[in-house]
Amino acid sequence: MIPNFTTPDVAAPGVAASGVFVPETACSRELYLPQAARLLEVEALTARESRFKVELPRPLGHRPGQFVMLSAPGIGEAPISISCGPRDDAILEMVIRRVGTLTRFLHELEPGQWVGVRGPFGSGFDLGDFYGRDLLFVVGGLGMVPMRSLIQAVMATPDRFGKVTLISGWRTPADELFRAEVQSWSRLGEGSGRVRVIRLVDDTAKLPWDGGVGLVTEPIADLDLDPERTVAALCGPPVMYKFVILELVARGLAPSRIFVDLERRMRCGVGKCGHCQINHLYCCQDGPVFRLDRVAHLPEALP
């Protein structure tokens, strides 16, 4: 697949005229090297966001909540959440908002064109923390994208989990992502009452809307929730976390049962570039998913 230019031999290790220098180190030379991935589908989900489906040379083997560094040669590279659950094939799904130079370029691509992918990176979610528990997912806006990778994994084997509640918040109805899929999850629980979905917008913007109006914090006080059985996972804009956590803690949920998926600027994904630090932690290596009791004391974690 990859043309002639991929695996040339390293230049011979230097030998100084006056002595023998140490040869090239044995470490992998591929830390920053992407693999070429072919674009299979680009589907516009909203005015700003599209779903990208790419095919890699081999399966990525990712965990929910991990991310990749996605690039277009000549344009640049950025961290992008993986939006699909773990899978055996070499397909990868991402939802990308048109927000900067690279993402504007990506939105112009068509199926059959190529991008570069490095990863997967980051801690991600460990399904072992969720088995046998009631699950509460709270997402705001694009936070739905990485959370979908976890919810899809849960919905693949719903019997291994207790009750599932999803609270999603959007600016307007036009911003909602994965409406049909969320409704299918909701139907999965019909009858058993095991899946509950609460969909909210800040403002209906005079559009048709079959959900509620309000903030994602508001339904928490009235949820049928057993704090001893429940594990919560949060992902959303920076301002969301503090207020959702206050509500969850008020309901008796221990910080060790709350997982937060945090966003920071990242340039390398491998703990070298320094951009994503949260106090002494690296969001790209130690996160982006953190158990709350491990970061709650860090002033930069949840500003």
Next chain:
Amino acid sequence: MGAFLVRKAAVTEWIRSLAREQPLFFPQPVGRSGFRFQPLREGSEVRFDHYRPSVVPPGRQLTPAGEVLFRYRTGEGGVPGFESVLDASPRILAGVRPCDLRGIYLMDRVNREGRDDPHYLTRRANTAIIACDCLAPCDDFCFCETVGSLRWREGADLFLTSVDGDFLVEALTPLGESLLPGTGFARCEDVAGLRARAEEVRVRPFGRHFALSPERIAAILPGLWRSPVWENCGQRCLSCGSCNLVCPTCYCFDIQDDFDISDPSSGDRRRNWDGCLLPNFAEVAGGHNFRPQPSARQRHRVKRKFEYLVGRLAEGSFCVGCGRCGRQCTVGIDIFDIVSELVAVAEPPP
């Protein structure tokens, strides 16, 4: 490993001969007051005793600005191919001071933490270091002794100490040994005696000193998150990032692509020095900035040098006390003063 007592003129001639065989970077005066590590050429001066720290630390030779990580070329059918670029060319850094040697040692640790960085480590493995002891502080900004850099030797292949006008030349590694001339250097039997002699004449106390050890400073910093000291220096800071650019242990980078304008299907990806004092360093897509104020960025810099990386890699101090950031700051912010003020707040003198 061998140790030799060598006349100054012979050391100079030896350094010159090494420079004829491979690039040898040596601190040389540029302009009116600065020094720069640059290739030693015929006729360049070789002096170990008169230079202030180079404006940019020698370790930056290992992470040059704009270094190419890989080249890409779009092949048939638009498929991109990627070729990693590693620089394995041999070079020597000579005249490296203990503070900068400590800085390079710390960067070795950083680039081996978690996943090895092949670009740094390849260049490093092919770099020989000839370090040189300091017997007097370079200027009033120096505080290397208090952070444990003054007597640092690890990472050097050869170590030079001035003793009564001659040089004690110690080979610390086989690579260092291989750089010595075949004949002409008189073997020295009493290394300990000569080093004691150098220690005798070393200025005491050496440079500025904190009231606390690096270990104690790391211990008090977590309790000083809301100290007014941050706001005070934040108000003066211009967010120019000079302190980052001249620091031997600042290594943060940004990554950019560059394409060949005459053939846009090929180009390369490069990394460039970045700095946590620059305003948009922690800004994410969409505009949220996790450290919007200069005070938050100054706090991050200081805590990174004296607390975060210290704990992460179990090292005494990531500040090597070279004084460069204070020397270069356009508004006179000196990390030594910041830490001293914090220490005074946390543990006021009796």
